[in-house]
Amino acid sequence: MSRGVFAVAGTNLVRTTLTGVRPLGVRGEPLHQAHEQIRGVVRRRLGERHARLLAEPQPDELGRRIDWYTDLPGDVVPFAELAPERKASLLLDVEKLSQDIAKLADSLKAAPSDDARLTGRALELTARRPSDDYIFLVGDQPVIVAWGYEPDAAGTLLPPPMLPAAAPATPPPVGAPVAAAPAVVLASGPATLVAAAPFSWLRWLLIGLLTILLTLLASYFLRQCSPVGPAVAVTHLPPPPAPPAPPAPPDPAVGLQGDLGAAQADEAKLRATLASLRDELKAKRADCKPPEPPKPPPAPPPPVVEKKPDPPKPPPKPPQVVEKKPDPPPPPKPPDDGRMRMPKAPTNDYSFLQGCWRTDTFKHGPQIRPGYATYCFDARGNGSMTFRFDNGVTCRAPATARYNGGQLAVIDADSTCEPRGRWAQDHLYCTPGADGVASCTGSNRTERWTVNLHRVR
Structure with missing residues (x-):
């Protein structure tokens, strides 16, 4: 996590x-x-x-x-x-x-x-x-x-955005080979971009604009010195332009085509992930073949016993009256508090995990929001994990449970969260106590925590 x-x-x-x-x-x-x-x-x-x-x-x-x-x-x-x-x-x-x-x-x-x-x-x-x-x-x-x-x-x-630029680099000498630009490291200091030298045609553009400005000023002053007759022409203003046509309504097919393309792209990714998981499951099933039971040893031949004559039968004894003792009380049943109970020894039978189990509400660190995880498994220890934070963010990932030595290891996978964020893999290790109740300790790359698992359904 x-x-x-x-x-x-x-x-x-x-x-x-x-x-x-x-x-x-x-x-x-x-x-x-x-x-x-x-x-x-x-x-x-x-x-x-x-x-x-x-x-x-x-x-x-x-x-x-x-x-x-x-x-x-x-x-x-x-x-x-x-x-x-x-x-x-x-x-x-x-x-x-x-x-x-x-x-x-x-x-x-x-x-x-x-x-x-x-x-x-x-x-x-x-x-x-x-x-x-x-x-x-x-x-x-x-x-x-x-x-x-x-x-x-x-x-x-x-370089990354919002970093100050350093002085421009010195251009290489003429004729020197130009090497390909290497990768720029962003850990110790900012990289710089080389600014382009000003273009030589900018000076000629400024000279041309200045010449046009001087020509317009000279023409204006010369018009003030020449006689001009009164203007008697009547100027008619053009009618105002017609209002623009309203925009056409948006085509809903464009958005649907985009959604269809995104869904088709996600389908290819999901199919690739599913194929990889299927191959991995087949490999694990092939590795989990049960060992063959040992063959029983052959029975010894019966001993040869010499038959002796039957001894005389004793006289019958009078019947004895034996007082029947009451049956001992049955052992007390473990309390049905919903907590997970595990076998005392590791086994390949994971049917005790079948169903859904929920952890206590906990925090993975002092600056992490609290939440709880729900694990759902089938009879083979395969299933999924759902973690819900108190702010509504929900993360889902596949999960598997397998014995590793004397511990039951529950491991999920990297995934994404809704409506935002990402989920990183974490581990949960459970061992049975004296009463068979599972005691579980979780860990990720930086934190550790302890939780109990309670049956949801």
């Missing part, structure tokens, strides 16, 4: 434009518009380090510029400022992570479903970058900006 609900969180690495690079995509849509689905597939299939290799894009309203973010802490160093030895080791790390993403793309492209093949094609294009100048080192983690792009001409990287 994150430190709150934000639109974008983290360090702004760089701002890019479309100058010098060309975006790649599938079905006519650039890859950075589906970054949540792409980074989510990489995180689930390969891990957090592979997902953090891809910076998070945030385009402006017009889509002409993109700010690239990362949520990693630490110093930000561009590739061009690293020592040669560190550059070589960083490139090896980047190539290793990129090859893992490319292998995942090849496996998805070989899947039978169209959605999985579409996701594989997107991951194949994701592993590309315009040049090594688009690599940054944040702490010990490599981060790539402008992933899913290929070079088109000399690239252009702009």
Whole structure:
């Protein structure tokens, strides 16, 4: 769970434009518009380090510029400022992570479903970058900006808005080779834009305007010195123009076509995510085969007993009257307080989770708004999580429950919130107490908390 609900969180690495690079995509849509689905597939299939290799894009309203973010802490160093030895080791790390993403793309492209093949094609294009100048080192983690792009001409990287500009850079000498513009780091100081030199034709424009002004002044004074007869012509003013026609009513089909296009674009993203989840579920089902029970040992042969003559029967004893003791009282049943109760030992039977469970109201940190989470599972431990803040913001994400050692681990996924904001993955670990009641502790990247789970239905 994150430190709150934000639109974008983290360090702004760089701002890019479309100058010098060309975006790649599938079905006519650039890859950075589906970054949540792409980074989510990489995180689930390969891990957090592979997902953090891809910076998070945030385009402006017009889509002409993109700010690239990362949520990693630490110093930000561009590739061009690293020592040669560190550059070589960083490139090896980047190539290793990129090859893992490319292998995942090849496996998805070989899947039978169209959605999985579409996701594989997107991951194949994701592993590309315009040049090594688009690599940054944040702490010990490599981060790539402008992933899913290929070079088109000399690239252009702009600084963030509202930063003061420094003095213009000295122009290079004549004949010197012009290098491609490297990435501009936004962590230590603002980058600058070089102002264009004034045009030489501006001076001639001012001279021409001054000449016209002097000519008009001379003509005015000469007219005052020449005789002019009285003006007797009658001037008729033209009739006022007709009022403009009212504007045509807006065409409702335009808005409906836009909504239809957005819905079709979301359908492709959801199909790709669904195909990835189905493949992941099949792999997990294949890994969860129950062990075969051991075969019982063969029964020993019966011993050979020599038959002896029957001893004489004793005389019958008189019947004895045995007083019947009352049955002991049944053990007390656990109180039905609605709290979750777990098996004493780990098991592959998750039917005790079937239904919906709600946590206590709690806060993830001193500056985070309070709220509560609701988990709903089926008999196999698969389900969803819904978190509702006290201000009405609601976040939904898929969730799974699996035993990890002696603990039951409940893990959700990154998602978005309504009407705004984003949700980051958190973890919930539960252990049974002496009475079987689950004691659960939650954690995310920065905070920890303790909650109880109560049955809702």
